[in-house]
Amino acid sequence: SVAPLFPESLTPKEGVVKKVHSEEKFGPQSEKNKSSNGHRGYDKQNALVEELHLGYFTQGKEFLVEAAKKVGIEGAAEFLDDPNKGVQEVYAELEKYSDHITGVPYYVINGKNKLSGGQPPEVFARAFRR
Numbered sequence: 639s640v641a642p643l644f645p646e647s648l649t650p651k652e653g654v655v656k657k658v659h660s661e662e663k664f665g666p667q668s669e670k671n672k673s674s675n676g677h678r679g680y681d682k683q684n685a686l687v688e689e690l691h692l693g694y695f696t697q698g699k700e701f702l703v704e705a706a707k708k709v710g711i712e713g714a715a716e717f718l719d720d721p722n723k724g725v726q727e728v729y730a731e732l733e734k735y736s737d738h739i740t741g742v743p744y745y746v747i748n749g750k751n752k753l754s755g756g757q758p759p760e761v762f763a764r765a766f767r768r
Contacts, residue, residue: 657684 694702706714717723741755751765 656687 702718703715737752739754743756745753745762745765747753747762747765748768751768753761753765
């Protein structure tokens with residue numbers, strides 16, 4: 639199954655402009671693509687997301703339910719009618735599989751020693767010796 643990722647817990651409820659946020663977080667080159675043909679269409683991806691948001695959130699178009707039906711997703715209308723529907727299940731699954739991870743990167747050494755976040759080399763050395 640696929641669960642949502644909540645990496646930005648400080649994001650305001652009203653959201654942020656994706657391009658501005660990326661530039662603030664990763665620098666002005668974050669939107670530039672120099673790697674490979676595998677990244678073709680990135681500019682169109684942003685345009686599509688903006689168009690979807692504009693249509694749905696500002697113009698009130700109900701094409702999300704239609705799109706969900708088209709690809710065989712049942713219950714989309716009910717889900718959108720109740721924004722809290724399924725939230726508890728998502729959090730329960732996150733709790734079940736997260737192992738109380740609070741930072742990244744996250745390491746489990748020898749199946750027992752757990753390190754969260756960036757650590758100095760001596761902390762890793764100690765964990766390997768245990």
